[in-house]
Amino acid sequence: MLQIRCKNNNVTKSFPEGTSLLDVYQEFADEIKLPYPVVSAKVNNVSQGLKFRLFQNRDVEFLDACEGSGHRAYVRSLSFVLYKATQDLFPGSKLFIEHTLSRGYYCNFKKKTGEPLTDDDVEQMRKRIQEIIDLDMPFRRTEATTEEAIRVFADRGFSDKVKLIETSGQIYTDYYTLGDTVDYYYGPLVPSAGYLKVWGLEHYHEGLLLRVPDWNDPTRLAEKVEQPKTFEMFAEKVKWDIIMRLSNAGDVNKAILKGHASELIQVSEALQEKKIVKIAEEIDKRYHDEQNPLRLILITGPSSSGKTTFCKRLSIQLLACGLRPISFSTDDYFVNRVDTPKLPNGDYDFDNIETVDYHLLEDHLTRLMQGERVEVPEYNFTTGKREWNGKKLKLTNDTVLIIEGIHALNPLLTKQIDDAVKFKIYISALTSISLDDHNWIPVRDNRLLRRIIRDYNKGAFTAQQTIAQWKNVCEAEDKWIFPYQETADVMFNSALNIEFAVLRTHAEIILTTVPKNCPEYGEAHRLLKFIHYFIPVSDKEIPPTSIMREFVGGSSFKY
Numbered sequence: 001m002l003q004i005r006c007k008n009n010n011v012t013k014s015f016p017e018g019t020s021l022l023d024v025y026q027e028f029a030d031e032i033k034l035p036y037p038v039v040s041a042k043v044n045n046v047s048q049g050l051k052f053r054l055f056q057n058r059d060v061e062f063l064d065a066c067e068g069s070g071h072r073a074y075v076r077s078l079s080f081v082l083y084k085a086t087q088d089l090f091p092g093s094k095l096f097i098e099h100t101l102s103r104g105y106y107c108n109f110k111k112k113t114g115e116p117l118t119d120d121d122v123e124q125m126r127k128r129i130q131e132i133i134d135l136d137m138p139f140r141r142t143e144a145t146t147e148e149a150i151r152v153f154a155d156r157g158f159s160d161k162v163k164l165i166e167t168s169g170q171i172y173t174d175y176y177t178l179g180d181t182v183d184y185y186y187g188p189l190v191p192s193a194g195y196l197k198v199w200g201l202e203h204y205h206e207g208l209l210l211r212v213p214d215w216n217d218p219t220r221l222a223e224k225v226e227q228p229k230t231f232e233m234f235a236e237k238v239k240w241d242i243i244m245r246l247s248n249a250g251d252v253n254k255a256i257l258k259g260h261a262s263e264l265i266q267v268s269e270a271l272q273e274k275k276i277v278k279i280a281e282e283i284d285k286r287y288h289d290e291q292n293p294l295r296l297i298l299i300t301g302p303s304s305s306g307k308t309t310f311c312k313r314l315s316i317q318l319l320a321c322g323l324r325p326i327s328f329s330t331d332d333y334f335v336n337r338v339d340t341p342k343l344p345n346g347d348y349d350f351d352n353i354e355t356v357d358y359h360l361l362e363d364h365l366t367r368l369m370q371g372e373r374v375e376v377p378e379y380n381f382t383t384g385k386r387e388w389n390g391k392k393l394k395l396t397n398d399t400v401l402i403i404e405g406i407h408a409l410n411p412l413l414t415k416q417i418d419d420a421v422k423f424k425i426y427i428s429a430l431t432s433i434s435l436d437d438h439n440w441i442p443v444r445d446n447r448l449l450r451r452i453i454r455d456y457n458k459g460a461f462t463a464q465q466t467i468a469q470w471k472n473v474c475e476a477e478d479k480w481i482f483p484y485q486e487t488a489d490v491m492f493n494s495a496l497n498i499e500f501a502v503l504r505t506h507a508e509i510i511l512t513t514v515p516k517n518c519p520e521y522g523e524a525h526r527l528l529k530f531i532h533y534f535i536p537v538s539d540k541e542i543p544p545t546s547i548m549r550e551f552v553g554g555s556s557f558k559y
Contacts, residue, residue, distance in 0.1 A: 002054055007042075007061040008032040015054065022050040022191060025062055036064035036218050037197075039190050040073040045521040049073065049188030051141065065218035068471075069187070069522065075105070075212050077139060077189040078196050079438055082107070082210055084181040085128035090121075096437045097210070099234055099430070103222040104200070105440070106234070107208040122203040129201065132178070136194030140177045149173035152182060160436040163250025167257070168533055186439055186530065205231065226486075229426075233491040237430060240271050246497050249435045253535045256501060261537045268496040269543055276310070279490055280317035283423055287323060287400060292420035295369060296401050297325075300408035300484070301427035302477045304447040304454065306494035306547035310427050311404045312557045313545060324398045330405025330413070332377050333361040337384030343472065351406065351476030357386075358412045365403070366416050368395055406477075409484040426488035429495040435533055444474060446495055449527060450551040453506045457553055463510050467520040494547045501537040506552050508536075 001014040006028045015024060021041045029038075041048055042061045047069035054060075063070035079097050086095050092112035099106055109117050144152070146165055152175060153161040161184045165173055175184045178193070190196065200211030200221050214222040241247050244267055246255065255264055286294035299314075301307045315325040333356050334340070341352045349355065364374045373394040377386045395401060407413060409424055429450065431441040448470055455461040461469070485491070496502075508531065514524035539552050549555035 003057045004054065005059045006032065007059055008034070017055050018053050020050065021048060021052050021054070021060065021062075024054070024060060025050065028062070032062065034062065034064050036066060037195070038062045039065050039070045039195055040188055042069065042522050045516065045519060046525050047073070047188060047522055049139075049141070050191050052188070065213050066215060069526070071213070071215060071218075073188050073190055074196065074218070076185045076187055077193070078199050078210065078212060079105070080139065080176065080178055080181075080183050080185065080189065081129055081132050081193055081196060082125070082201065082208075083183055083438060084132060084178050085125045087181055088128055089124050094437070096434075097440055098238075098434065099440055100443065101231060101234065102204075102209060102224050102227050104209045104211040104224065106204065106231070107210055109207055117203065117206065117208070119203050122201060122208065125208075126201050129199070133193045133196050136192045137179055138192040139189045141174055141189075142177065143172055143174050146170050146173045149175055149184075153184065156182060158184075158436075160248050160250060163254055164248065164436050164533060167250055167253035167535060183438060184436065186435060186533070187526070229486050229488060229491055233430060233493055237493055240268075241433070241497070243271070244268070244497055246433060248437070249433060249500075249533050252433060252498060252501060253533075256498075256535045256537060261498065261501070262541045264498045265496070265502075265541045268498060269546060272492075272494070272496075272547070273313075275492060276313050277317050279425065279492070280314060280321055282490070283318060283400065284321040284323060286423060292418070294400065294423050295395060295421045296365065296403065296414070296417065297423045297425065298408040298414070299402060299404040299425045299427065300406055300481065300488075301494075302406070302447060302481050303473050304450040304551065305428045306450075306550055307404050307406075307427055308559055309545075309547045309550040309555065309557060310425075310492060310494060311402055313547075314425075315402065318400065322398065323400050324396070325400050325402050326393055326395075327402035327404060328376055328393075330356055330361065330403060330407050332379045332386070333357045334379045334386065336386060347472075349472075349476070351473065351480055353407055353410055353412060353480055356405075356407055356413070358407070358410075361413055362416055365401075365414060368393060368401060369417060369421065371395065406481055409487055410480065411484075423490075424488045425490055425492060426485045427492045427494055428485075429499075430493045431495050433497050433500070441500075441530075445527065445530065446499065449500075449503050449507050449531070452510060452527075453503065454551045456510045457506075462513065463524060464514045464518055464520045467514070467523045470523075496548065498537060499548065500531055501534040502539050502542060502548065502552070504531040504534050504536045505538060507531055 003012055004015050004024055005012040009032050040063050043058050065071045065074045083095050086093050090111055094110040096108040097105055150162055150165055198213040202209045211221050214220050246252055299307055299311055318325045335357050341349045341354045343349045367374050373392055375392045378389050380387050429446040431443050431446045434440050452463050452466045455466045511524045511528045514521050542548050544556035
């Protein structure tokens, strides 16, 4: 008999060898009473599907769709149901699940006939999805040799999955079936389609929007938020993918194996620089507007998006236009640490808008706009105090002021300043590559890997500590950053197509330092599994001015 400890209530019970997690849950269900339906579990801190069978003593924690890995299992399963519905209705069609958008997932859909998607098509898909859910079709996992898995997908014309699996270096590969439909997913699914009670599907732009449960209350759909500018930035990403002839991880790996890594890096950097030049030229044009000359540039973005390096590269291009940029960070206006708001657990809430003395910041900006000379503070992060070191700023006839920070677009900072003199920039690492047509890469995974590497290399935090903090970071972004991203005049994508191949060389060793007996191990394990899909590439070809240098080290900029 096995000894299985349920971490939800810290009770241990005995079970026969080979017992499934679903059977274990049935034994504990009346005792743990989670607020929402269980969709997956963690076994020794590693995410597993509920059909997973136990053959050794284990710790088990059951998860609902509020928890990260539970939510991902739900969305993967729903994606598979959508894919099956499209194949049942439109044989030979192509579905591309591309990225998160409007709190759902944007999907591109191509009929074999080439005809455009119609509202009637979407209604048929909705009906078929509901039929599959009502039938409670089971998801079945098959473990096969990689050669066999390649044959299965090659026979069905899935070149994206063939390239991914061929270059993965794995001996065995898991794939899933739903009825007679076969697909590949790099994480566990729910046991059957009947688990998927909450979902939505809409005709969105020229494709589909797959709507999913709310993170905080999975009994209801996440509220849709229109994001037209974000959509345009993703469309630009697709255009860049076409230029580089890349659409998924398999394409990247094949190009690396052919010796094209250096070229991919150079083209990616050139495309980013071209975008920065375009932004600088637009600022220069607006600066010389006789009626409303631009004077203030506001740059924001979530954690590890590359704001600081972007600010420095933009400054160089502005200098090339004949402007004299001067800049400072909203961080310099932090209140003294003793006055910093706190989270419910007692930790400092450094991402809260009240962490910034925005009244003082706005006063200084207003006076600078009026032509005054202003002494600005510098924050000492060692002492946790704001210092006045004689740093004075004044806008002259050829200068523009750049303000960078996570709250830069929050209207509280600049509400007394005319919008006509502002230029707002939002920057994020919008992952520019997918694993395959149905396995997108979450934007936050890109930024989390960047942050883990930077924190570790600077000696600021261990990988375990960075992962532990990440939930609070994401919640703060949802509250203080994302609501203002659509107010930006321009958006910039700081991700590179070959980035994960380079990050692997740094993150691999760092992630292995996370102990197996801590809750953060599950996320470290997931990230390790994910980056192993990419063939590693040295960072020696990354230029010293690259945004990536902000995270992997070796930048020519001073931070």
